[in-house]
Amino acid sequence: MVRNRIRLSEVARAAGVSPATVSRAISQPDLLSPETLARVRRAADHLGYRPDAxxxxLASGRSMTIGAVMPTLDNAIFSKALQAMQAQLAGDGYQLLVASHDYSKAAEAECIRTLLARGVDGLILVGAERIAEAAQLLSQSGLPVVMTWCAPDGAPSVLVDNEHAGLLATRHLLGLGHRRIGVITGATRFNDRQRGRYRGVRRALEEAGLTLPPALACEQATTLAGGRMGCAQLLDLAEPPTAIVGGIDLIAIGCMVEAQARGLAIPADLSVAGIDDLDMSAHVSPSLTTVHVPTARIGTEAARMMVAILRDEPGPTTLTLPVDLIVRRSTGPAPARG
Amino acid sequence: MVRNRIRLSEVARAAGVSPATVSRAISQPDLLSPETLARVRRAADHLGYRPDAxxxxLASGRSMTIGAVMPTLDNAIFSKALQAMQAQLAGDGYQLLVASHDYSKAAEAECIRTLLARGVDGLILVGAERIAEAAQLLSQSGLPVVMTWCAPDGAPSVLVDNEHAGLLATRHLLGLGHRRIGVITGATRFNDRQRGRYRGVRRALEEAGLTLPPALACEQATTLAGGRMGCAQLLDLAEPPTAIVGGIDLIAIGCMVEAQARGLAIPADLSVAGIDDLDMSAHVSPSLTTVHVPTARIGTEAARMMVAILRDEPGPTTLTLPVDLIVRRSTGPAPARG
DNA sequence: AGTCTGGATGAAAGCGCTTTCACCAGAAGG
DNA sequence: CCTTCTGGTGAAAGCGCTTTCATCCAGACT
Structure with missing residues (x-):
């Protein structure tokens, strides 16, 4: 308890004005005459005044705080989006309160509950799916919510066309002549982003008149280790794939590591493509062909949209960011049929 | 502004008690008789009461919020520590308010200022060094501060013996017969963790009667790309090293990538050791020899210590966590002198 | 001159909770 | 039987700020 802080009333006394005037100097400076404003500012600076958040x-009913609920911080795509969000919000005077739930829908609801109790002015969420309890908390709070990556129709959101991403990666491999294409995704049951990407892969295959044999699709943890395991599983098949799509870059990189550890050459023996375009993806060896997802921009735009909504500014409330294929060295022509 | 929320006074009315009693039911339940407590709880549950944070x-002078200022979230070691911190704090009813400054000391001071204004009850920081302004803000706030990774003597802190980590990695390489050992660290100017590790490397070399030629030490960004560049620089020397210590695993992995891209075999042609022990380090190929730093535990312990201090519980206020060498496959005997 | 406007400021009532202090049993002690 | 506790509860005064409403004073307009 720091009760030795300068209070607004002390600034008022020092500046010879009422507390109301000091308050206005902070939040609505244009209401004051330039001289008064300057006087108050001088007094505040001099005393080192910091308003108590x-x-x-409590008084205004606005906390100037936005809550963000992420699956995890332990993945560059989310931490990057978060970083961007924070930077954008800070510019508008908002603070970000972060919670993560490690891909548990129940924990996510709990995060939402906590943030609501904290009195956030709005929430930024990842994905569209949540348990009924969470949805109810959100709707009964009446707070603005911006969803990212995925969202139900109509809800304010900053989206990525996950299905298109899966489509692009797979079409690229098909174009290189691959016909036996494996796919390793994160758990699709609790992750609509991964599900969308998976759908894209299937659609691309269908376009080419192919179907995805169940054996060639597997789900793994969204980590490098998950990628290795998934790759091992696919390579151990009687008829292993000639190309693999990873649901995220981390998985794709894990694939490459596993394949290389088994003495396979990439892309000569196996092509690997990812989705996300992590910083490191350009630097692994061989560099990873992937679908660029503008992760940081998702954060920036979500923050911008949130602020616009809070300010009642008109404007679009859904935004879909483009994804595009980045061809690097981890993909190549399908090996001739043995 | 959500003014349709249930207020404490409404719960009081419903339960037939005074507001004071409801307040006590929430924060000091043992002061109430079991019957009253039960009655209040029932009323609160029934109305769906959520206290306004x-x-x-404002009333209590405690925000139940701890601020954490990290260099970046975009690095697994910090996001992992953060995750652990959050989990630990949540268990004690605290919330974590996160800010990151991207390795800028000025931005760090700004983060501290913001968090203080938000009324955090305590701050968890990384490293011991900050600009005078930040130090002044901290001391004049009078709030408890826990430092992590590095700290000046006496300050409450959860430490890692960075120098020892550098020492262990280097001794291991010396033990394998390496005499020409390169080191790639992050910028030591603004990063006391990296500086400690670097010191450890030098000390190990001195123990062995060697000195580190300036050309064999370089500073790079603490990223995979930084590691690649540093490695390229060292390998391009007239007399390249036979082993490299990376200041963090990410750099070490970048080294391996670069070396492998140049057709070198690891560890036959070049040994590489890191410090941190990221999850991925066990899964890259070859698996990385590194010094394990208990990253998550730093977060847990820092959180625990903070809560203990806030509760005036006695106990040690500095804790040094052990680091230990994990030998994997990226290091091997020095090649015979050519 | 007299009225009207509107810009600049102040007074004061809260925001929803915590906490001190006072109070009132009834138990314990003399 | 009267005092002294003591555990349980309530009354009420804030915590430091925002915001409505009222006030005041120029200047603009009739």
């Missing part, structure tokens, strides 16, 4: 929140 | 903070 809790008091402001 | 801002009002609690």
């Amino acid at each position: 809790a008091a402001r929140a | 801002a009002a609690r903070a």
Whole structure:
């Protein structure tokens, strides 16, 4: 408890004005005459005044805090989006309160509950799916919500066309002559982003008149280790794939590691493509062909949209960011049929 | 502004008690008789009461919020520590408010200022070094601070013996017969963790009667790309090293990628050791010899220590966590002198 | 001159909670 | 039987700020 802080009333006294005027100097400076404003500012600076956020929140009903609920921070795509969100929000005077739930829908609901209790002014979420309890909390709070990566129709959201991403990666492999294409995704049951990508892969195959044999699709943890395991599983098949699509780059990189550890050459023996375009994907060896997802921009745009909504500014409330294929060295022509 | 929320006074009315009693039911339940407590709880549950955090903070002077200032979230070691911190704090009813500054000391001070204004009850910081302004903010706030990774003597802290980590990695390479050992660290100027590790490397070399030629030490970004560039630089020397220590695993992995891209075999042609022990380090190929740093535990312990301090519980206020060498396949005997 | 506007400021009532202090049994002690 | 506790509860005063409403004073307009 720091009760030795300068209070607004002390600034008022020092500046010879009422507390109301000091308050206005902070939040609505254009209401004051330039001289008064300058006088108040001088007094505030001189005393080192810092408004108390809790008091402001209580009195105004706005906490100037936005909550973000992410699956995990332990993955560059989310931490990057978060970083961008924070930067954007900070510019508008908002603070970000972060919670993560490690891909558990129940924990996500709990995060939402906590953030609501904290009095956030809005919530930024990942994905569209949540348990009924969470949905109810959100709707009864009446707070603005911006969803990212995926969203139900009509809800304010910053999206990525996950299905298109899967489609692009797979079409690229098909174009190189691959016919036996494996896919390793994260758990699709709790992850609509991964599901969308998986759908894209299937669609590309269908376009080419192919179907995806169940054996060639597997789900793994969205980590490098998951990628290795998934790859091992696919390579151990009687008829292993000549190309693999990873649901995220981390999985794809894990694939490459596993394949290389088995003495396979990439892309000569196996082509690997990812989705995300992590920083590191350009630097692994061989560099990873992937579908670029503008992760940081998702964060920026979600933050921008949230602020616009809070300010009642008109504008589109759904935004779909483009994804595009980045061809690097991890994919190549399908080996001639043995 | 959600003014349709249930207020404490409504719960009080429903339960037939005073607001004070409801307040006590929430924060000091043992003061109430079991019957009253049960009655209040029932009323609160029934109405779906959620206390308003801002009002609690204002009235009590405690926000139940801890601020964490990290260099970046975009690095597994920090996001992991953060995740652990959050989990630990949540268990004690605290919330984590995160800020990151991207390795800028000025931005760090700004983060601290913002968090203080938000009324955090304590701060968890990384490293011991900050600009005077930040130090002043901290001391004049009078809030408890826990430092992590590095700290000046006496300050509450959860430490890692960075120098020892550098020492262990280097001794291991010396033990394998390497005499020409390169080191790639992050920028040591603004990063006392990296500086400690670097010191450890030098000390190990001195123990062995060797000195580190300036050409064999370089600083790079703490990323995979930085590792590649540093490695390229060292390998391009007239007399390249036979082994390289990376200041963090990401750099070490970048080294391996670069070396392999140049057709070198690891560890036959070049040994590489890192420090951190990222999850992925066990899964790259070859698996990385590294010094394990208990990253998640740093977060847990820092959180635990913070809560203990806030509760005035006695106990040690500095804790040094052990680091230990993990030998994997990226290091091997020095090649015979050519 | 007299009225009207509107810009600049102040007074004061909260925001929803915590916490001190007072109070009131009834138990314990003299 | 009266005092002294003590555990349980309530009354009420804030916590530091925002915001409505009222006030005041120029200047603009009739």
